[in-house]
Amino acid sequence: MVGRLPRDPAPWGERRDRALGNSVLRGNIRSVTRRLADARRRAYASYPASQVLRVAGRDAKRRAVARVEPLLDELRDRLAANGARVIFAEGPKEVADYVVSLAARRGAKRVVKSKSMLTEELDLNRRLAVAGLAVRETDLGEYIIQLLDEHPSHILAPAAHRNRQEIHALFQETAEREGVPGPTSDDVGPLTAFARQRLREDFLAADIGITGANFLVAETGTIVLVTNEGNADMVASLPPVHVVIAGIDKVLDTWADLAAVIQQPALSGVGQRLSAYTTLISGPRAAGSPEGPEELHVLLVDNGRRQLVDGPYADVLTCIRCGACYNVCPVYRQVGGHAYGSTYAGPIGAVETPLLAGLDFLPELPKSLCTLCNACVEACPMDIALADHFITLRRRQVGEGREAAGTRLTYRAWGRLWSSPRQYQRFVSWARRGQRFMMRQGRLVRSPGLWAGWFETRDMPPIAPETFHEWWARRAPSGKTPS
Amino acid sequence: MERVDLFVSCLVDLFEPETGRAAVAVMERRGAQVGFPSGQTCCGQFAYNAGHWPEAWAMAKALLAALDAPPTPGPDGQERATVGLSGSCVAMVREEYPKLLDWAAGQPGWDTSWRVRHARVAGRLWELSQWLNRAAPAPSAHQDTRPTRVVLHTGCHMRRVLAAGGDAAAVLEGLGVSVATPEDEDQCCGFGGTYAMNEPKISTALADDKLRALRATQADAMVSCDWGCLLHLGGRLSRTGVAWSVLHLAQLVDLADRGELAPAQLARAGRFVREVP
Incomplete structure (x- = not known):
């Protein structure tokens, strides 16, 4: 069953031109992607085991996707045994309905979230807001774009399209609106300190914490979160209810598989050997434990993933959302993430979006x-065959006739x-005759059609x-080079 | 004497035949007996990349048949190679045709012998700089002592699909030519076959970034093993009124062989050297 993803109503040409016309955005994206891509290259080059580990991690992900259903059952049983509630959810509506009714049962009003691309894909914040819940994003980049009422432009660095000066202005404005002191300068330190101060209050006041999951280990029933900011730990431990919303593609078989792949998000994403925080969660607060949430709910979401498991695009499900492909993509570097028109951008987004939502979606x-x-x-x-998939x-x-008739006919004639x-x-002789009408100063300057x-x-x-053919034919009989 | 069949590519045949002639001269100077399988037209990559596989397959069959044809005059038993004048087209035949063959195997009219023919053709197919690096060196007449500096643009398929990214630089260094490295040298120039026509705005933004980096080296000429990239970049230079010497590697090696590699000579030798007002 295909999934449902949010989409920008603006047509492609408009989204593209908006991006190409925004030189600040293009400069920001260029500098972030270059920095991350260089960091990844340096990290790999200085880490002798990097390739061996990468392949082991890739294989662990591939094995898990191939056996996803039995592994999900095992995961559910383990988590349930530890006191978690596990729910298989189909798409955006089921997930939002579950969270809304949970909030109603708990009398919850305030939600804090750590970074989750899946909840972006499910358009969850909007749906929760409609139901009257106050939602606060606590990842720094997500906090920034939430204040801006924007969507992530990069899978790992959601506010990659914004620079320090823009963020400083945004925080000033926020400080004035909320009647608190603003950041003292546009340096990273004061900006981060401002966000930390604001977010602390949200963490302490929250009724529900929502996180995603980077990995789910079936063997042990473990939810694994990887961050560099530590906000996920707060989201998962301070509020009385923790809701994990994860794609079914996140499951791994064994603890050894987790060990094989655990470095990859940070290594390939930002060029660190390990993320600053790696959080392992196996259930709600145990009896007698002084901390942790009273309730743990784990939603395992399909939204178009299951239909890919047995097909030629199954490797797309091994994506660990590191963003390495975004950072090296020449097109992404020109237009940034919003031009793609939905949640996922870069090479993986351009491939995965139509696979999840159907070929008619952002064709x-x-x-x-x-x-x-x-x-x-x-x-x-993960060696996803992105170019082949494109x-x-x-x-x-083309095969389903989604191309303009003129284009189709041109290719057919060209091929014939x-x-x-x-x-x-x-x-050649037709083209020579035709091109006379399309030249200026000895060069072709226009052409019809394709x-x-x-x-x-x-x-x-x-x-x-x-042409070379003609030259050779003239030369061939004698075998001598004609003048 | 090694017999070498030339696979010129459609762009060289139609728009830059001088590159083909230069390649013949260069290979003959290195002792090759050069042949030209005259049935060749195009490898079909533009159609393959655009998703038009029936057309790509028709062109692939024609090319395989041409390159697999028995050699025209020449004693039997000679060692035989095919040399391509486009890194991208060589990558297509060697690395992408197997995928096209797998697809064609499920289509009506499939004949298993195509796999055999492909294996024969792909097994002896090399991109020009790969061949030059293992060929006997020619007695080079390049004696000019003033340093000639070129900037090399390596096409993405040559670099990443054919994994021959370093070969052209090795050829140039062997000739004593100094090779400048542009910033972001592994970044795509935006050509991408029909992408250049489908998405001219993004394609051109990429070309402008690439040209800025290439021009910043202040090299005497820009060299590549792919006329696809070069026509896109050169065509952009032409449209923006910038004159620069743009050459294929075969032409540069030919100039070196003839001792015509002084910066002033090089600056006049390539395509797009004349400014169009």
Whole structure:
């Protein structure tokens, strides 16, 4: 069953032009992606075991996806035995309904959250707000974009499109509105201190804490959270109720598998050998324990994932959301994440979004957001065949007739002419005759049909007076090079 | 004497035949007997990448048949190689055709012998700089003592799919040419086959970034093993009124062989050297 993802109602051309026209955004994205990509390269180069570990982690993820249903059952049983409530949820509505009714039962009003791309995918904040709940994002980047009423532009660094000056102005404005002292400067220290101060109050007042999960270990029934800020620990331990919302793709088989992959989010994401905080949760507060939530609810969400398990795109489910592919993608570096039009951007987003939500959903993603440079393939620690997926998604779109008739006919004619040497020669003589009307100063400056886009911004040399084929034919009989 | 069949690529054939002629001269100077399988047109990569696989498969079959044809005159038993003048097209035949073959195996009219033919063709197919690095060196006439500096743009398929990213630089260094390294050198130039036509705005933004980095090296010329990237970047130079010498590696090696590699000569040698007002 396909999933439901949020989408920007603006058409692709508008989203693209908005991004390309925003030089501040492009500068911010460029500097963040370059910094993260360089950090990853340095971390791998200085860590002799990195490749061996990466492959072991990849294999652990692949094994888990191949056996996802029995592993989910095992996980559910273990977590239930530890006192957690485990729920299989289909999509956005089921998840939101569950949280809303839980809040009603508990009389809860305030929710704190740690970073979760899945809840972005489920548009959960909006749904909870509609139900009257006050939701506070506590990851620094998520806090920033929540104040801005924006969505994440990067899977790992949600506010990557904003710079320090912009964040300083935002916090000043927030401070004035809330009647508290603002940050003393736009340095990282004072900005972080302001956010920490504001968030502390939210942590202490919250009735429900919502986190995602980076990994779920079936063997031990463990929820694993990886952060660099420590906010997830607060979200998971201070409020009386903890709700984990995780995709079914997060499950791993064994504790050894977790050990194999645990470094990868930080190593491939930010170039650290391990995240600053790695949190392992196995259940609610045990009897006699002084701390921890009274209730633990674990929602295991499908939203279009199950349909991929047995198909050619199953490796997409091994994604660990490190963002390495975003950081090296030339197109992402130009337009940033919002241009993609839904929750996930970068190479994995352009591939995964139509797979989760159906080929009709943002159909421009496979075609317009990838030059097939393969930088993502090189960067992905899980070896997801992103470039192949781009091409086969395009093939499926073409095969299902989702392309303009003119384009289809052009390719058909092009393919027919060029797959026969004789027809190819005929094409050359037609093109030579036609190109006379498209030249200026000896260069091609315009063209009809499929090729028109080229000439919006670039020239081309004309077809040569003598092609290599023609030259060779003239040379061949004697075997001598003609003058 | 090694027999070498030339696989020129459609872009060289149609737009830059001088590169093909330079390659013939370069390979003959290194003792190769050069042949040209005349049935070749295009590897079909543009259609393959755009998702038009029936068309790509038709072109792939034509190319495999051409490159697998028995050699035209030449004694039997000779060692034989095929040399391609595009890193991207060589990567297509060697690394992507197997995926196309797997798909075609499920289509009507499939003939298993295509796998055999592909294995034969792919097994002896090299990109020009790969071949040059293992060929006997030519008696190079390059004696100019003034340093000639070029900037090398390595196409993404050559770098990442063919994994031959270092080969062209090795060829240039062997010729005594100094190779400048641009900032973000492994970043895509934005060509991407039909991507350049489908998404001209993003493609051009990438070209402008790439050109800024390449031009910042102040090299005498820009060199690549792929006319796809070069026509895109050069076409952008042309449209923005910038003149620069843009050459394929084969042309640069040919100039070196002929002792015409002084910076002033190089600056006049390539495509896009004339400013268009």
